[in-house]
Amino acid sequence: MKVAIQGIRGSYHHQVATQLYQNLELLECSSFDQLALAVSNHEVKTGIMAIGNSIAGSILPNYGLIKEHDLKITGEYYLNIQHQLMALYDQEIMDIKEVQSHPMALLQCKSFFRKYPHIKLVETDDTAAAALRISEEKKRGVAAIASKHAAQLYDLKILNDDVQEVKNNTTRFVVLEARERINNEANKATINFTASHESGSLAKILTKLGELHINLSKIQSVHIIEKPFLFSFVADLEFENLKQFEEAQLEIGILVESMKILGVYKSHTL
Structure with missing residues (x-):
């Protein structure tokens, strides 16, 4: 298994890769951009990318890289970080x-x-x-x-040792691939959507998710680079089965201006 990571051996990305895969061959990338490109160009099948931290928050540019290179999130991993x-x-x-x-x-x-x-x-x-x-x-x-x-x-x-601000310091990593690979046991999805400019449009979307018993575990506004001062939203949705998520796609698809599925995968429990 050849896996792209940001950083070199001994990095936290390396730790996650060794937790997830055996017989590991690493492609060490100096930047997240290089990592995303390596997966997109099929230089490697899989990439490991940090996407957020419990102290420092989300790494928003990485969502942009996933979307720009049309990558798919096929898994996630939470690593306790001890600096x-x-x-x-x-x-x-x-x-x-x-x-x-x-x-x-x-x-x-x-x-x-x-x-x-x-x-x-x-x-x-x-x-x-x-x-x-x-x-x-x-x-x-x-x-x-x-x-x-x-x-x-x-x-x-x-x-x-343990010089991090909060002792319970966790970073979330996502597994990236160039092609979608749906796990039948998937219970989580990451989507990127834009709401209409009508009053209360976002509230309608969130209400509909609640009616469908979809848990919105995260929502984050993200700059739309080509449209200054306008935002899209990245959301993590948790559900019981794929049929439930497919129904949610149809229902909220009517309420949004645009929507892209960044990944459907099985969640990792902390």
Whole structure:
């Protein structure tokens, strides 16, 4: 199984891939754009993409990438994220002048660094890649925020563990494929829709979902890039069976201006 991930070995994307697949071959991508393109071009069958975090919120541009490349969500996985602050073995916290990591990781740890105003926070492409560069280049005075696996893999010392703002810190990842693959046990769907400009149009859609006993577990407004200051909505719908969702598609299809199914899949329980 060849799987595209954002980041390198030791990243949280890598952790999810190893949880989901055996005999894994990785395609390490430096950006989410590269990941989406690799799946779209059939360079790999599957991609793993972070889509939201319980502290930092949704990664809205990733919904745009899924739609732009016409990818399908075929699964999801929730990973408990435990951020470690790591550096070379001869370093201590007061030696550190700069911490490098992915922007989402830095955001999730901002409370910890209020105690260390002398430390500069620097955004990089990936948590594990920041750790790897410190190890390879023997960077003194520089630390990374990454996983315990990254610390072990790149032989770094953990200066402080669990530095995330909230200890129960979870990131949701989605499994992406270029073609739709419906699981008969599917009980969740992600849709992207635009409501009409009539008063109360969104309320009518939400009311109809309630009448159909569809659980709206998430709804998020997303900028329509080609139409400044106008929005579409991304919603996660939970249902008991596919027939129930198919009925919902027909019913709310009448009430929306446009609708795209981003994926129908089996939910992952926290």
